[in-house]
Amino acid sequence: MQRSTFKVLFYVKRQSEKSGQVPVMGRITINGTMSQFSCKLSVRSSLWDAKANKAAGRSLESQRINEKLENIKTNIGKQYQRLCDRDSYVTAEKVRNAFLGMGDDCRLLLQTFDEYLAGFLKRVGKDRAYSSYDNYRKRRNRLASFLEYEYHVKDIAFKELKREFVEKFVVYLSTVKGLASGTIHSTLKKLKLMTYTAYKNGWIPADPFAGFYVKAEYSERRYLSASELQAVMDVRLPNYRTGINRDAFVFCAFTGLSHADVVKLTHADIHTDDNGERWIIDRRQKTGTQFRVKLLPAAEMLYKRYKDTYRT
Known part of the structure; x- marks a missing residue:
């Protein structure tokens, strides 16, 4: 039953026309599944017969194109068999991958990324933070979206x-996703980590993206003056939740801690010395490095405000 639904069709991508030439694409359909691929051929737009799914006429150019398309169709049929x-x-995607040499012995980009993420997740809570894992996962998903958008495939x-x-x-990250250069730079670093991994493991002879670089441009970070910080502390806020967020920001300002370090603080991390002064003694969320920070009056006031409300 399955074999009777197997089809290979060819079409051109007219929206990608350049100098009168259009790229030729292929489409495999099997039992409701479909997969597309590039034939790595181009043909004059005026020469393509959409109804016949091939180049029209008997010119040498048409014969050359049609002969290559027939070879592609034959090779796909062999892989399907x-x-x-x-x-x-058997799915269209499996046949496509086999035709393109993406079988069991060929490593795939997203497959490798997923394996990396699985290993990273096992280290969360030990020497890696979940926020870092989530960052990698978002970059992976952007790459998957690009493959679907540009190449109509789930992996490559x-x-x-x-x-x-x-x-x-x-170009996709900048125009379609509307990302800033800093985010693009970070996303490319994750992609290049995968290609370097493939090169290091001998799956490819050279890193295809070695030397490629996108300069990250970040907005200038300014600081608050003492009067501006005081204004933040004094402003009347509309609700309790907003007040908590403001107080967390102020606590960070007077301790120098990151938001991630403040979020995980407990009473056990607050210590009182022989002079009655309070200190925060804990480890950085990101690096695990121990730190000691004295509670200044403004920070101590906030600690007292919330000490009976939150975690012990």
Whole structure:
């Protein structure tokens, strides 16, 4: 039953026309599943016969294009037959991957990223923070969205990655996603970590993105003056929750701690010395490095305000 639904069709991507040439794409359909791929061919727009799914006429150009398309169709059919003989369930994606050389012996980009994330998650709470894991996961999802948007695939082999890939990825992040250069820079670092991993493990002969760099431009960070900070402390706020957020910010300002370090504080982290002065003694959320911070009057006032409300 499955074999009767197997089809390979070709079409052109007219929205990508350049100098009268359009790229030729392929589409595999099997039992309701569909997968698309680039044939790595281009043809004159006026020469393409959409109804026949091939180049029109008997010119040498048409014959050359159609011969290559027939070879592609034959090779896909062979991979489909091989998978049908081996597997009980065959999808268009599996056939496409087999045709492109993305079988069991070929490493995939998102597959490798997912394996990295799984290993990272096991270290959360030990020497890694969940926020860092979540950051990597978001970058991975942006990469997956790009593959769907630009190549209509769910994954791609490392050996298919060329310089053009990362250039298109930057354009996608900037125009489609509307991301700033700093976020793009961070996202590319995660992608380049994957390609470097592939190179280091011998899955590809060279890192395709080595030397590619996007300069991150960040807004200038300003500081609050004493009067501005006092204004933040004195302002009347509309509700209790907003007041908590303001007080957390002020506590950070008077202790020098990050928000992540303040969030995890408990009473056990507050110590009183022989002179009756209070100190915070804890470890940094991100690095695990121990720190000692004296509670200044403003910070101590906030500690007393909330000490009977929050965690013990």
